[in-house]
Amino acid sequence: MNFHTRKWVKPEDLNPNGTLFGGSLLRWIDEEAAIYAIVQLGNQRVVTKYISEINFVSASRQGDIIELGITATEFGRTSITLTCEVRNKITRKSILTVDKMVFVNLGEDGLPAPHGRTEIKYVKDQFDDEKKD
Numbered sequence: 478m479n480f481h482t483r484k485w486v487k488p489e490d491l492n493p494n495g496t497l498f499g500g501s502l503l504r505w506i507d508e509e510a511a512i513y514a515i516v517q518l519g520n521q522r523v524v525t526k527y528i529s530e531i532n533f534v535s536a537s538r539q540g541d542i543i544e545l546g547i548t549a550t551e552f553g554r555t556s557i558t559l560t561c562e563v564r565n566k567i568t569r570k571s572i573l574t575v576d577k578m579v580f581v582n583l584g585e586d587g588l589p590a591p592h593g594r595t596e597i598k599y600v601k602d603q604f605d606d607e608k609k610d
């Protein structure tokens with residue numbers, strides 16, 4: 478799993494308990510996963526369809542640096558399934574896991590459209606493809 482994005486936990490991200498607010502974390506992970514799906518499917522019209530159980534494994538505190546990891550586990554006809562983990566960048570302690578996030582590829586009409594992808598595409602491969610074109 479690649480951990481691309483880092484976040485610095487700030488006062489505005491905290492709950493009344495003084496730890497990272499779950500809503501902030503979910504917003505970050507949904508955005509990160511959407512960007513991952515857009516890049517993998519090569520289409521900006523991608524929507525979140527389904528999010529499985531979310532496990533808030535451990536708390537994060539102000540000043541912590543956390544990192545968001547996503548990887549694709551399945552490519553369907555119009556969907557892509559991802560798995561996610563958020564962890565403390567320094568201690569590597571797990572903060573949140575989401576087993577399954579499903580995104581659906583849409584056509585211009587807003588309906589599910591086949592994306593034609595079957596495997597993870599890495600940035601390096603995308604540049605290699607462009608060189609071949």
Ligand SMILES: CC(C)(COP(=O)(O)OP(=O)(O)OC[C@H]1O[C@@H](n2cnc3c(N)ncnc32)[C@H](O)[C@@H]1OP(=O)(O)O)[C@@H](O)C(=O)NCCC(=O)NCCS
Nearest residue numbers: 523524525526527552553554555556557579581587588589
């Ligand atoms: C996304 C949406 C267009 C899909 O419509 P739909 O009628 O469910 O479409 P389909 O039944 O054709 O399913 C599309 C894909 O989603 C998958 N899917 C549908 N429901 C699912 C579920 N509950 N769990 C997992 N996958 C699901 C299907 O298996 C299919 O994947 P595949 O083509 O790879 O096999 C529609 O549900 C929608 O607009 N939802 C709201 C999306 C949204 O606003 N998200 C929040 C903001 S981004």
